[in-house]
Amino acid sequence: MKFFKIGSLPNLISLGRLILVPAIISLIAAHRWKEAFICFIIAGASDALDGWIAKTFDLRTQLGAYLDPLADKALIVSIYVALAITDVIPATIAILVVARDVMIIGAFIVSRLLDKRLEVRPLLISKLNTLIQILFAALVLSVEAFGVHKGAWFDVSLYAVAGLALASLGAYLSQWIRHMSA
Template sequence: MWNVPNLLTLGRFMLIPVYLLVFEAGYTKTAFLVFLLAGLTDVLDGYIARKRKLVTQLGSMLDPLADKCMMIAVILSLVFSGMITWGAALAIFLRDAGMIVGSAIFHFRGKLTVPANSLGKLTTVLFYIAILLVIFRLPYAHAYLWFVVAVSFLASIIYIVQFNLLNKRKSKSNVPL
C-alpha cells in the first residue's frame, strides 16, 4: 500500500500548501515551478505504478484527488489574485465537479469506468500551458485558457460517450439468451 507511487502522490498533496504559501508571498513564477513539480510527480508516479505493477486501489483513488486538489488551489489563487476571471474558474470547477461526481455515482452503481484517454491527458497538458501563460502574463493567455476550457468540455463529452458505449456493451453481454 505504501509504495513509491503512493508516496509520490502523498508528496503532491504536501506540495499544495507549499504552492499556496509561495504564491501568496508574491513569488508567482516560483509557485508555478512548484505546480510543475507536482505535475511531474504525477507523471512519474503513474509511470512507476504501471511499469512495476504497483497500481493499488489507494493510489487509484488518491492520484486523481491530488490532481484535482492542486488544480483547485491553483485556480483559486489565480482568481483571488485577479489573474483569471471568476467565469473561467467557475467553468473549470463545474466541469471537474461534474466529472468527479459522475464518476463516483457510476462507480458506486457498479458501472465500468473509462480510463483516462489521450484527449484527457492532452487537456491536462493544455491546462499547464494555460496556467504558464496566465502566471507569466503572456499575450492571449485568457483567450487560450478559454480555448482549453472548451477542449476540456469536449474531452468530457467524448468520455461520456465512451462510458455509455462501454456500459451498453457490458449490459448486452449480461443478457441471458
C-alpha cells in the same frame, strides 16, 4: 496485497504532490510567484514521475489508481481557483475547470449509488485537457514570476483550456449516459 501498499514509491510521490497543494496556494495568495512556480513545476514533474515508476516497475496499486488523479485534481482545481481569486485569470475559466470536475465526479457517484459501477479510465481527450491545463497554469505562474508580458498567446490559451474542458466533459457525459442507459 497490492491495494494497501501505501508505502509504494508512486503512492508516496502522489501524497507528496497532495501535500504541495496547500503550499502552492499559500505562495500564490502571498504573491510569491517564483516560489509558487517552482513548487508547481515540482508537483507537475512528480505526476509524470509517479506514473512512470508505477508502470515501469509494476508498482501500480488500486490505491494509486485513486490517489494519483485525486492529487492531480486537487492541484489543478486549487491552482485555477487561486489564480482567479488573485485576478490573474478570468473567474469564468476557473469556474469551468472546477465545474467539469465536479460534474464528472458527480456522475461517478450517481453511478455507484445506482449500483451501475463505472470503470475509472481516463479518456485521451481528458489526458490532453489535463496536460493543457497544467501547461497553461505553469505559463501563467511563469508570467507572474518573471514579469513576462501576456501576449496573444494568453487569450488563445484561455480558449484552448475552455474548449478542451468542454470537449472532455462532453466525452465523459456521453460515455456516462450510454453506460447508465444500458
